[in-house]
Amino acid sequence: MSRASSWAPPPGNPFAGGDTRFHVDGEAFSREEVALANRNAGLPLEALRYEVTPPGLHYLLSHFDMPEVDAASWRLAIGGCVSSAQSVSLAELMQYPTRTLRVTLECAGNGRAGMSPRYPSMPWISEAVSTAEWTGTPLRHLLERARPTDWASEVAFLGLDRGFDRGVEHAYGRSLKLAHALADEVLLVYAMNGQPLLPQHGHPCRLIVPGWYGMASVKWLSRIDVLDKPFDGFQQAVGYHYRKNTDDPGVPVTTMRVRSLMVPPGIPDWYTRRRLVEAGAVELRGRAWAGAGVPVERVEVGVNGQWCEADLAPAGVHRYAWRGWNFTWQATPGEHTLQCRARTAAGDVQPMEPDWNTAGMGNNAVQTLQITVR
Numbered sequence: 001m002s003r004a005s006s007w008a009p010p011p012g013n014p015f016a017g018g019d020t021r022f023h024v025d026g027e028a029f030s031r032e033e034v035a036l037a038n039r040n041a042g043l044p045l046e047a048l049r050y051e052v053t054p055p056g057l058h059y060l061l062s063h064f065d066m067p068e069v070d071a072a073s074w075r076l077a078i079g080g081c082v083s084s085a086q087s088v089s090l091a092e093l094m095q096y097p098t099r100t101l102r103v104t105l106e107c108a109g110n111g112r113a114g115m116s117p118r119y120p121s122m123p124w125i126s127e128a129v130s131t132a133e134w135t136g137t138p139l140r141h142l143l144e145r146a147r148p149t150d151w152a153s154e155v156a157f158l159g160l161d162r163g164f165d166r167g168v169e170h171a172y173g174r175s176l177k178l179a180h181a182l183a184d185e186v187l188l189v190y191a192m193n194g195q196p197l198l199p200q201h202g203h204p205c206r207l208i209v210p211g212w213y214g215m216a217s218v219k220w221l222s223r224i225d226v227l228d229k230p231f232d233g234f235q236q237a238v239g240y241h242y243r244k245n246t247d248d249p250g251v252p253v254t255t256m257r258v259r260s261l262m263v264p265p266g267i268p269d270w271y272t273r274r275r276l277v278e279a280g281a282v283e284l285r286g287r288a289w290a291g292a293g294v295p296v297e298r299v300e301v302g303v304n305g306q307w308c309e310a311d312l313a314p315a316g317v318h319r320y321a322w323r324g325w326n327f328t329w330q331a332t333p334g335e336h337t338l339q340c341r342a343r344t345a346a347g348d349v350q351p352m353e354p355d356w357n358t359a360g361m362g363n364n365a366v367q368t369l370q371i372t373v374r
């Protein structure tokens with residue numbers, strides 16, 4: 001595992017040299033960006049129609065390769081600052097009290113392609129969001145059995161996948177503050193929409209951290225380390241920060257920012273994805289979400305810059321899932337611009353322009369669609 005002290009690439013590291021990626025302007029995507037886009041699928045926006053995303057349509061983000069795991073011999077170790085280190089099999093984990101939560105996950109890099117200049121990485125436009133029913137057990141049950149020591153402050157989660165980023169070799173890992181790790185909604189999950197986890201979503205067991213951007217929900221768990229100091233793994237200490245420039249220590253990326261998306265209306269042109277809609281009443285619909293369990297309170301639809309109130313679905317019991325909305329648009333022949341914008345109960349509103357940062361994270365600017373009405 002990478003530690004802060006080992007960030008300077010050790011001798012013999014074939015990918016030493018730190019960050020070799022430079023920001024780019026314009027719409028031309030590199031071969032590497034296209035290759036990442038082929039590996040990490042997005043939610044086709046018409047699939048926003050499903051309250052719970054069918055598993056094969058759930059967006060995907062994996063940094064390295066999917067590890068090969070034998071569920072029958074897999075074990076999860078819990079150690080570090082605990083009184084009683086644990087090791088559980090999948091069958092043992094399933095004996096713990098079960099909890100199912102409907103959770104909307106969004107990748108922190110969603111919208112990266114809309115930031116200019118752009119950081120070469122997974123070039124999401126707006127499709128890195130989905131909702132699933134995750135079943136597992138609250139992590140606190142295992143932590144309570146392991147009994148963190150009085151000086152424990154943080155819990156690190158290590159995946160079985162391993163690779164290099166910016167010259168640093170590491171297993172994918174993230175951490176949570178101990179108090180957060182003990183919250184009842186933080187789950188060790190082995191099923192998605194009632195089925196065993198698919199290989200790409202972390203089989204046989206992953207973490208789900210509701211309300212946070214997806215990077216916190218570590219897939220393919222191998223080990224949980226209870227720590228007495230902040231976790232210094234690469235994806236925690238170096239990756240996932242909002243930075244204004246490369247010297248900026250930055251602010252850690254945490255909970256999801258408020259956002260809404262609409263199902264593109266009408267029919268598309270195969271290549272450009274431009275839309276054609278027939279004149280008359282058009283039912284626009286979409287979904288809106290925010291992080292940290294804060295409810296979305298309002299969605300507005302912009303028609304050529306004029307904002308109107310959309311109808312929001314009832315809040316319901318799914319505190320960590322997106323909310324549906326719809327709006328009837330009287331479409332008249334010609335060219336039109338459609339937008340949508342959500343606001344939370346805490347008063348946070350989507351901005352019109354992205355809040356630029358070096359890694360292209362947390363872009364929750366309003367979605368804009370160009371529509372031709374016939």
Ligand SMILES: Nc1nc2c(c(=O)[nH]1)N[C@H]1C(S)=C(S)[C@@H](COP(=O)(O)O)O[C@H]1N2
Nearest residue numbers: 059060061062063107159172214215218219
């Ligand atoms: N072990 C591991 N966990 C991981 C990742 C990863 O690359 N390796 N990617 C993270 C990121 S950045 C996101 S957005 C979510 C995506 O989860 P999904 O692929 O199941 O949608 O997983 C997170 N957990």
Ligand SMILES: [Mo]
Nearest residue numbers: 061107108214
């Ligand atoms: Mo992500």
